[in-house]
Amino acid sequence: MAGVTARKPAPETPALSPRADKPVSARAAATRQRILDAALVEFAEKGLAGSRVDEIAARAGANKRMLYAHFGSKEELWLTVLERAYAAKREEERAVVVEGLSPQDAMARLVAFNLRYTARHPEFVALLNQENLHRAAYLLRSEDVPALYSPIPEALRGVLARGEAAGVFRAGVDPMQLYITMLALGHFYVANRHTLSTIFGTQLDTEAAIAARERHVIEVVLGYLRP
Template sequence: MDAPSPVKSKPPARPAGERDPERTRAAILAAATEEFTAHGLNGARVDEIAKRSGVNKRMIYYYFGDKNGLYLAVLEDIYADIRNAEIRLRLTDRDPVDAMRELVAFTWNYFIEHPEFLSLLGTENLHRAKHLKTSKKIRELHSPLIGIITALLARGVKAKVFRAEVDPVQLYITIASLGFFYLSNRFTLSTIFGRDLGTPDALAERGKHIEEVVLGYLRP
């Protein structure tokens, strides 16, 4: 009588969705961005993220570990989006004044078009960057931006159109803050000053003002 064939053990079952990991991960991140934007970190619910994404909750834990891991991935993702968009502007190939004006305008318009970016940054600042401090990617993501600004400043100084010794980090913080503060506080500011600061005309006026403030500062 022949010996019975050895029973082959089955490989571990794949969680549903693992066959298309990029698509599944993107769906989870998109849904999580909406949920964290709407409810903050503490108010967000993994069940709701699963529902929004159409992905089994088990897959969320499979890819991101827990809610904090998913939240950090969302933060890294939104930062990667804006940094990649800045790189695509190809600013270092252009006249330094025009390129700096474009960076200012881009930053302002990006903030307007991506309110989730401002909301999530506000949430993380309430947590004193507790989660962002654990990121292994965040500083690497920002290095190209500072490199671009540094190169523009150097070319502008050489062409005698920019003042010398401008700190690129300080400059970017100024560019971002002039837009961030306005948009984050436009409802209270509108009430205080009796002007609707959220109309298209008001936003366009503010964008032009930011450009003039930054370029005026950079003039030698």
């Protein structure tokens, strides 16, 4: 909201330097993974400010000292979880096969992927909502995430170019604007599914409801792209 400045939470404890210079044993790697998995659940449920290091450690079957040895601070753990969430989505996005499909079918597949991924991973939506409350204060420190999405996903650019060349897509579509629209069509739906379900007296998180939403958003995007 205008006029509201998000405050960056103070570190829960002074940051400790992770021992990144030493080889990571299989046991240490397993502990690190458990901490990350536990942190994802806690952060998605309670946000950065509401999550406590001792609760994350307990959920992971570890202790606070182990957590700080791996991540240094709660804020560094948050950033790592956020980076991993972005990377996981990007990895699946890159695996979407659009070669051999018509431009329309290829675009439909990309649109459907973004909706379905968001519906399968509400925790990703929760993390993004929290990071936006902090005005991307932690994401600004990441070198990895901007690199993942710069340039705009190549599959989308390629499908747009093929569709324009074939005369089935309008010319001059801004790939970034289209990509943001595709993300928004899924993100808003999942982020607001509980309130919208209550308002409209229906369950928007059922498979039937998501399938109906999928058909709708595909038609919205393809309708926009028609010359």
